[in-house]
Amino acid sequence: DQQVKQNSPSLSVQEGRISILNCDYTNSMFDYFLWYKKYPAEGPTFLISISSIKDKNEDGRFTVFLNKSAKHLSLHIVPSQPGDSAVYFCAADLAGALVFGKGTRLSVIA
Amino acid sequence: EAQVTQNPRYLITVTGKKLTVTCSQNMNHEYMSWYRQDPGLGLRQIYYSMNVEVTDKGDVPEGYKVSRKEKRNFPLILESPSPNQTSLYFCASSLIRTGLYEQYFGPGTRLTVT
Numbered sequence: 001d002q003q004v005k006q007n008s009p010s011l012s013v014q015e016g017r018i019s020i021l022n023c024d025y026t027n028s029m030f031d032y033f034l035w036y037k038k039y040p041a042e043g044p045t046f047l048i049s050i051s052s053i054k055d056k057n058e059d060g061r062f063t064v065f066l067n068k069s070a071k072h073l074s075l076h077i078v079p080s081q082p083g084d085s086a087v088y089f090c091a092a093d094l095a096g097a098l099v100f101g102k103g104t105r106l107s108v109i110a
Numbered sequence: 111e112a113q114v115t116q117n118p119r120y121l122i123t124v125t126g127k128k129l130t131v132t133c134s135q136n137m138n139h140e141y142m143s144w145y146r147q148d149p150g151l152g153l154r155q156i157y158y159s160m161n162v163e164v165t166d167k168g169d170v171p172e173g174y175k176v177s178r179k180e181k182r183n184f185p186l187i188l189e190s191p192s193p194n195q196t197s198l199y200f201c202a203s204s205l206i207r208t209g210l211y212e213q214y215f216g217p218g219t220r221l222t223v224t
Contacts, residue, residue, distance in 0.1 A: 032206075032211040034211060034213060036213075036215075041218070042217060042218070043114075043200050043202075043215030043216050043217050043218050044153070044200070044202075044215045045215070046212055046213045046214060046215070049210075049211040049212065049213075051208075051209050051211070053209075054209075089152070089153065091153075093211065096141060096143075096158045096160050096166060096206075097155065097158065097166070097168060097169075098143065098155050098158070098168070099155070099169070100145075100152050100153040100154070100155075101152065102150075102151070102152035103152055
């Protein structure tokens, strides 16, 4: 039973437009939520996190939104750039135990 | 430069031959963890450690051991590797404070058990 789900395996976006990556979770006790991007043959790169007590966190082109009532979070990338093409993972933390979604492959088309 | 290092990066071994994958971080983080990545299954947590001498099981701890004798090091030990432990392994360290959570991954260790 997946506690963290990324229902879209892939997403294509035009360069300069907004990319929206979605993630759903089932456990309302999660403390933090994190987003990573990953290139082949490299370790995941941490992008941004959000505490469960917040509903938005922003860092440069990346914004994460948390909707606790819907148990849903999203990552917005604005504007999207070709270098953003990668696999994006969301993850949820409960006192150190971290659970990952299976990832969404983002392709940004020039 | 802040980093997480893992060694070796690649390892081919045989069933039953004990091995250790080392992990070291230079950021003075209290929290460290190990993951494996498998096709179709994504990243799954093996073990994590909130501080020296404190370790806990993640989702898939069977067949693995860890130790945390020093803050900077968190080795992953496979006492008797089996082919189903063939995978890509990542170590990570994290800075966790109230309202703040950042996590940094190592480059990965690709392990093949024949």
